[in-house]
Amino acid sequence: MPRYALLVEYHGAPFSGWQRQPSQPSVQGAIEAALAKLEPGDHTIAAAGRTDAGVHATGQVAHCDLARDWDAFRLSEALNYHLKPDPVAILACAQVADDWHARFDAVERQYLFRLIARRAPLTSEAGQLWRVNHDLDAAAMQAGADRLIGQHDFTTFRSSICQAKSPVKTLDELRIETVRRAVGTEYRFHVRARSFLHNQVRSFVGTLERVGAGAWTPEDVTKALEAKDRAACGPVSPPQGLYLAGVRYPQDPFA
DSSP states (O other): OOEEEEEEEEOOTTSSBSSOBTTBOOHHHHHHHHHHHHSOSOOOOEESOOOBTTOEEEEEEEEEEOSSOOOHHHHHHHHHHHHTTSSEEEEEEEEEOTTOOTTTTOOEEEEEEEEEEOSSOOSTTTTTSEEESSOOOHHHHHHHHHTTOEEEEOGGGSOTTOOOSOSEEEEEEEEEEEEEOSSSEEEEEEEEESOOOTTHHHHHHHHHHHHHHTSSOHHHHHHHHHHTOGGGSOOOOOGGGEEEEEEEOSSOTTO
C-alpha cells in the first residue's frame, strides 16, 4: 500500500482538536472522512503532533496509506474537494517510503503563538490571536523566555494530564518578535524543540505575558522553572493564538 505524506493547514475553532473523538468534530476525522470518499473503507492517519481544541496549524504533517497508486498532486486536489466546507486544506502531498512516519521521523517541531495588545476587540481576526487590553514589555518577556532555553525539567509548564514519560525536554528557541500595527502591537512567540509536553507552549506564553504586564519579573520565571511544580506556573494562555507552524525531518518529504 503506497504511503503519502500530507502537509496540512487548518483553523482549529470548529474542532475538538486534531485527534479523532466519538461524536466530536476533529481534524483527523475530517481528513479520514475525505479519504473514505476516495477509497471506501476505514482510514487511520497519523500526525506529527496532536493539537488541542481551538489550536490552528499552518504546517501540520500527517501520513496515510492507500490501496491505489495516486499521483500526489491529484490526491491533494481530491482531498481538498472533499474537505469542503471544513477549514482544512492539504497544502502539499508526496509519496514516501512505506516505513516513513509523520510523528516518529520528525526531528523538530515549530510553534507560533500570536498575542496582540490592544483595547478594541478583534473582528476579522477573531479566534486567531489572544488579545489583551494592556501594554506589554517585550524586552522583559524575552529576558524571561531566555531562562527557559536549553534542557530542563519542565514539570512546572506541563499539563497535569500530560502523558509524556519524562518532563525533561530541550527547548531550542523561544524568540519574541514585535510587530507594530496601526492599532495595537502584536507579539509573535517563535518556539522550536524536538518535542513538547502537553500545554507547554501555552504555559510559557501565559507566564511570559505576566512578565510583560509587570506582574512577574524575569527572575520569577527561573523560580517557577526550578520549583518543578505545576502550581508555580503562570496562567495558561487560551488556545486560539497557537499554531503548529512546521515540522522538520532529516529529508523534507515535500522538497
